[in-house]
Amino acid sequence: MVLGRWRHDANAFGKAGDAARIPGAELREALARSLVATTGDDGKYELKIPESPSLGAVAVMGAGYEAQVKGVGDGPAVKPSPVVDAPPETAPAPREFEVSFALKPACSISGTVLDRETRAPAAGMIVVAGVLDPQAPPMMAFVQHDAPCAVVGGDGAYALQGLPLGEHRVVPRSGDTEYVSIGSKDGQRVVLEKGIDVTGVDFLVSRGGTIFGIVAGPDEQPVAGAQVRVMPADMMTRSVQGDVESIMAFSRNMRPTGDDGAYEYGGLPLGKEYRVIAAKEGLAPQASEAIALTAERPRAEVDMLLTEG
Template identity: 30%
Template structure:
């Protein structure tokens, strides 16, 4: 099967089962019968090894090739990277059969599965005994197919440093390149013969696209490559995107604010940047459509309320005058202690308002003190979420109840929103295979009250 497909299927099944347990946690405990994943001991909990040597077609060792072992049912078991001599050794395996994938990180050679196979579906398993060592699992990587071409901009001239990404038939990113100063590129690493789709990502103020001028991966025109040839002439002409321009100032003083993070997000693009010393910003490479533009500080020490605006872009024109005047916000601060008044360091404190438009985590320092800034006026709740103590809401309210509301009037500070947490109990145990007694890794354990 394609790489990782069985792993993803197994994880997805497990997540569905865990989600069912979480949902049931809000009701009376109920026994649920469902198809379980195949039980197996953790494949990386043993002492067996698999080793070998990787060379390149035409001679010479293959350095820094990623060699990954999977169980025959798709669970990751171990990884190693070849050294300068092409040698690798995967350790810590339990008895069983494994599929090995050899992935060059660069160069012109193609990924393969043992023994000279294009996918896990046809790979030859390598069987190792408990505590055993299997040597001589060698491979020679063949030259792979590549793509080359030139990226230009509408109106002429190459845009700078455009990223080119190659996807296989399963939608995995398998090769990439960055255009040079002339807009030329050649993708790497090499690829097995097959069908591929190519994306030219946005950059330098230009809109991204897929070959041949298609808007999405699903609509991209596939290209067939046969190793070891280079498919040339895979060119693209990128259209210039729209822009959003504006200035960010201090609402109180009218002075420009530098270093403010401004972002624009919409269905047809995203860009972000920081204001300069004059408070100006420019967001580029945006497709036509509606965008949410945010101005916010990246530092908690800068106490400003974030601002939001909805802006319409019509590419390739610039939408100007999208200005923000930022005001000081309110502050909530307090101290979190444990039994006996001992300050607790690193406690997560979650603060939110009633409609969820403001949500923020703050963390206590070594003195148990936390501080949340940039808060607009309104009512807030505070939830103390420790790892080793019992969670609670302000003011000494259980985690499953509403905490006392805290009224904040910007730019004032509300202090002494404190908590004294009690240490919680714990439940520990070990999950093993009923037949072999070996430990089982990755089993979800839920506790219902």
């Protein structure tokens, strides 16, 4: 369930940063429009859900307990009693579902993520808090991509709520911004204890480089929906050195071109070389020559021409 990734974001029900640049922006906008209820002293709540082909999901968060998400259809349906001698035109009784939760104590982690040079908010970056597997070999000891996450807001602040007790590694990731991700080994170690929220887990991040361009087809017209990936030119060396986290991050980061055939990748570490790989069904995939991004040349335009497969 995609909602599970955002259930720990304390700002999930409001606007934070530039929504257009935030992964899962459509989901976040839906959350901002969602129904909200507060539990009473007896722990009960009620949401009146409008008719829809999809039953949706219920998320519980805040109040010092772990965040949970359940699908409405996961709970038992409560069948209302029929109305005796009701006329044929009487509207059917609304559907009712019971969705209950048993919550464990949890805590929150919050802080800021700012530009290292200007101290401006690094809005739109994604802060993740993962649990490192103590049994994993060193090359696999990193925060997984599906760990609890929160977006950095327009004021540079983030807040992860409903996290289970224990040790977490907190790291900011680029998202769709121009800032460079911080690797797990350089993240901050935070230990959560019952009843104690941790604040002041702050980061300074650096701007990276950007590769952009147009993907065209055999007729030299822009190709919409082509899949583009930017990979380190030294991928084989990284594999030998066991840099699994970086390899997996680049491998997952595939983006489609727009209607104009354009693509753009930001947040790339400077002082390194990259290759652009573009593919489209029915056409032969193409890879670019190595492109160097430096402090003197942080942006590079790389147009790709796909040929007949």
